[in-house]
């Protein structure tokens with residue numbers, strides 16, 4: 001059963017659909033990380049140099065000597081180096097952090113006393129060699145949790161920063177995640193939220209041309225749906241919808257939602 005909203009949006013799915021998506025997700029990360037080695041890290045730099053000198057120098061500048069990156073530098077750039085955020089946070093949380101995380105970059109730009117990361121596939125990610133998350137967890141520098149955004153195991157008003165980039169199209173219930181994120185943020189705390197957007201035409205294309213992608217991304221969000229979900233909860237510091245051609249995957253997404261808000 002799907003709950004459908006305007007523009008073909010799918011805001012929540014049943015648990016089985018979410019589990020099917022997570023099977024897809026798990027397979028992607030295993031194939032990308034099961035043979036991690038120093039050679040792989042070196043290859044990341046070689047590939048970056050071939051792609052663009054800018055990206056190569058970003059890896060050097062951020063001392064990113066770890067395996068993998070899931071567009072985390074891209075999010076940094078479109079969030080303008082997270083310049084709108086204060087320079088210091090006490091307790092930060094990344095929801096749906098993935099194996100590579102955005103905290104890996106943000107924590108180089110901002111001083112963060114305590115970093116917490118939650119993901120349903122955390123146990124898998126911690127088993128990967130040479131990933132920032134696994135290395136930091138082993139050193140006791142990041143607190144990690146296996147869990148879902150729909151039910152965060154933290155008390156109200158715990159964090160002064162929550163980050164959630166490229167996650168909500170993977171979850172079971174997008175609005176439940178947004179409600180939980182708002183609950184665990186302190187008043188005055190910052191929410192950084194980046195999300196690919198889909199409309200009816202994108203859904204048709206995904207369904208016809210990219211079956212795996214369609215199953216792996218069960219939630220389909222339109223910017224108007226997100227506007228409604230976030231309305232009245234935050235003082236907006238940044239709210240942009242990037243056009244299709246400025247996004248990460250213009251074939252299947254008409255836009256990208258960028259939001260930085262302060263909990264009212």
Ligand SMILES: C[S@@+](CC[C@H](N)C(=O)[O-])C[C@H]1O[C@@H](n2cnc3c(N)ncnc32)[C@H](O)[C@@H]1O
Nearest residue numbers: 070096097098101121148149165166170171172
């Ligand atoms: C495409 S990855 C992005 C990872 C990370 N945010 C990044 O930008 O590198 C999506 C992540 O969302 C996680 N995820 C799926 N369902 C979730 C849920 N219900 N709550 C929180 N995270 C979820 C997946 O396990 C996966 O790690």
